[in-house]
Amino acid sequence: MPEAIALVGNPNSGKTTLFNALTGAKQAIGNWPGVTVERKAGKLRQDKTVVIQDLPGTYSLSPYTSEEIVTRNFLLDGELSQVLNVVDATNLERNLYLTLQVMETGRPLIVALNMMDVLKKQHHRQINLDKLSYALGVPVVGISAMNGTNVPELVDHLLTPNAKTYAYPEYDPRVESALSLIQAQLKAYPAEKRRWYAIKLFEQDEQVVEKVQLTDKQQDDIQQTIATAEKLFGDTSDAIMVNARYDFIARVIAMSVVDDNDFSESWSDKIDRVVTNRWLALPIFAVVMWAVYYLSIQTIGTIGSDWLNDTVFGSWLPNLATRWLNQWQVAHWLQSLIVDGIIGGVGAILGFLPQIMMLFLCLGMLEDCGYMARIAFVMDRLFHKFNLSGKAFIPMLIATGCGVPGIMATRTIESKQDRRMSIMLTTFMPCSAKLTVIALISGTFFPGQSWVAPSAYFIGILAVIGSGIFLKKTRLFAGPPSPFVMELPAYHLPKFSNITRSVYSRSRAFVYKAGTLIFASCVLLWFLANFNWQMHMVSQNQSILRDICGVIAPIFAPLGIGDWRATAAIFSGLIAKENCVGTFKIAFGGGTMAHFQSQLQQAYAPMAGYAFLVFNLLCAPCFASIGTMYKEFGDTRWTWYAVGYQCGVAYLIATIVNQAGALVAGTASIWGLALAAVALLLILFGLFVKRPVTSNLQKAI
Incomplete structure (x- = not known):
């Protein structure tokens, strides 16, 4: 049986970076038995008989969340040879708390003191590794997982039989x-x-x-x-143990750490004085996100997308395919399937890949340098004003890449009510799939206007805050929010390898999705849009798709998109949100991107297009995310509650958006304005009139 080493550490301690360095990021992914917490395991590069088991990040072994329970149970009962504890050298006091709890289990232990390079740059603290090792009674190796410093020395310790036992920490x-x-x-x-x-x-x-x-x-x-x-x-007894551990840590720090100037302010602290300032933090965040979307949607990302849409998928590839198919005397229906359905549908989605890659690059840099951790701290301060848990913002940050891991990240929230509410609201954030819709609408109806794309991000945040205010007043979610504690890592320059790995993995997932699920969807949609019930090839206006969606389309009339094409795009978005773009292009008969955008402009008013964007941003997510919601809820009714609430909120807000635009343009109708007024009153009632529930109902549904 292969030797197993458990990798433990606080969140943001560099545990994942070290795991990748030790294993080459060749992970075996699965779920822990009995729980839906993802497990990651990889073989040590230097010795394939050694398995590194990456345990979920945790601050302590006093379990409240499913991650903490998994980590504690594995340390106690798992088959492992030793424990590798990753400790952030810049937050030694906080990280050693987990170290002591691991030592209390009696498992063989090696401490990897990470971020020694960052500590060295701070110039105000020195750690004597020999004294720290002596005080704890376990091996301590100073490393930089990001730069690979001393990682080979750490591997040597891991491969050396560690039969030495250590004394348990002695407290008061x-x-x-x-x-x-x-x-x-x-x-x-x-x-x-x-x-x-x-x-x-x-x-x-x-x-x-x-x-x-x-x-x-x-x-x-x-x-x-x-x-x-x-x-x-x-x-209380639990507080006594907490104080006893910190007293022990204080003695260890006094023995092994030299502070040159306890009151000196690091350059990271100086930056935080500005970016986390009570008054400046949110405006700075708004400017940063505007810049991110401006670079991705309006400038750099658009250059690549325009080339793919206009040159590759707009003319060169369709013309080449048409010429070859004509030479081979391929049937007309098959030519249409290949050129209009596959190249046109899938190409319309892949054309946005440069913009998506640019977005991933910008967000990856913000995450890697430490700024997004500050935003979680800033949003916690904002969320608490509305009785929400700041922990909910972490899943929302993750959901900007994909809703599935974002929903799974809600496991870190202790309160069952807060966790369920976060699952319902996390997908309000624009994921990479929704970015294709954002790029299409902004480029078609609002060219050159840089406010449209970032507005989608902030609409998602406002929908979360507004929903939180309302839902916290109901019996299902009443109660105080969960506390939010996290370490703020020191600022550092983003590492090129981390950024490229992140952009590559996310972009590859997008392309893989386009080549599998979306490919199949485009084939099906092309068939429905080009054949009637008698299986004769017809125009789109006589197709099966038009007949089916035409029945449902009037429901979306208040949104300004009450025709069968927009309805088909909305429902195909349940398979994958990228399908909205491909479905639109197939439903309009294909052609170049410029011709396609011209048809959209003729069919819909600009604010109707924006209402389409808002609805798809906030309504039920794709089937994969809905399946993950069901898995996390563990209950069919809760899943339906979430989907129904999301669609309801999306419908109300999109109706208000379209009718407000129609009112300004002078094209509004009495019944449309009346419906928008009702929608606005419902939202205002939920936010300001409805009284909070005083009792906290704990009954599980």
């Missing part, structure tokens, strides 16, 4: 006395686990209390010991 003598009394009640359990069980029983950890089998007398004796300690310290 009064705490140790209480732990000894509790251990005396646990003689039926293995000696190497008694101390850990004693600590957890002293902390009154609910899961351990339920797991440990004790007699009534043993339970009474333990409770009496805990009560005595709480009276002696004047605090």
Whole structure:
């Protein structure tokens, strides 16, 4: 059986970067038994018999989330030879808290002190690795996972048999006395686990209390010991253990760390004084996101997209295919399928690849340099004003790439109500698939206007905030928000390899999706748009697709898109949001991108096009995301509640957008304005009139 090494660490400690460096990012992906938390494992480059098991990032082993439970259970009961604990050298005090809890399990341990290069640049703190190793009693290796510094030395430690045992951390003598009394009640359990069980029983950890089998007398004796300690310290037992660990950490820091100037301000702190300022943070964030979308949609990204749309998929490839097909005397219907359905439909989507890659590049740089972590901190401050959990913004950041991992990232939220609400709202953010719709609408109806693309991002945020205000007033989601604690990594220059890997993996997923799911969708849509019920090839206005969608189309009339083409695009977006663009082009009969955009301009008013954008931004996501929602909810009714709520919000807001545009243009109708007024009143009622529920209903639905 291969040797297993558990990789543990705080979020943002560089654990994933080190995992990639050790394994070459050749991961085996799956789920942990019994839970829907993703597990990652990879073989060590230098020795394929050694498996690195990347455990979910956690701040402690006191489990509240599914990630923390997975990490703790694997450390206690998993088959592993040793633990590799990644510690952020720039946040030593906070990271050592997890280190002590790992040591309490008694597992063989090696500490990888990461980000030593960043610490060196700060010039105000020095860590003596030998003294730190002596104080903890375990090997400590200083590394930089990003630059690869000392990673070979770390591998040597991993491959060297580590039979040395270490002493458990010794805390306050009064705490140790209480732990000894509790251990005396646990003689039926293995000696190497008694101390850990004693600590957890002293902390009154609910899961351990339920797991440990004790007699009534043993339970009474333990409770009496805990009560005595709480009276002696004047605090709760769990708080006593927290303070005891930090007291131990303070002694370790005093022995091994030299602060040249505790009061000096690093350049990272100076930047934070501006970008996290109470008044400047949000305006700066708005400017940054405007710049991101401007570069992606309006300038640099557009250069590549225009070339692909106009040259490659607009003329060169269709003309080449048509010439070859004519030479081969291919049937007309098959020529239409290849040129209009496949090249036209899939090409209309792939044409936006440069813009998507530019967006991934910009977001990757912001993430890698540490800025997006600050935005999570800033949004937490904003969210809390509306009784929302700042933790919900992390999944939303992830969802800008894809809604599926964004929904899965809600697992880090402890509160069941907050987690369910975050699952419902995360897909309001524009993912890469929705970017194709954003690029199409902004380029067709609002050329040269740089506000359109970033407005989609901020509409998503406003929809989240507004929905949070309303949903928190209902019985299903009432209650205080979950606390949000995270480390802010020091700013650093983005690493080229990290950025290119991120852009490549995300872009490859986009192209793969276009070549598989979207390819099949375009073939099906072409058939429905070119054949009637008698299986005769006809024009689009006499097709099966027109008959089906024509029945549903009047529902979308208040949005200004009440024709069968827009309806077909909306429903095909449930398969994949990119399909909206391909479906439109197939439904309008193909042709060049310029001709296609001209047809859109003739068919819809600009604000109707924007309403189409808003609706597809906020309505139910693709089937893959809906399936992930179902998996995370674990309940069919909750999934339907989420889909229904998303579609309802999208319909109300898109109606208001289109009718407001029609009012300004002088084309509004009485019934349209009346419907928009009703929609606006419903939103205002939910935000400002509806009273919050005073009791917090805990019943699971």
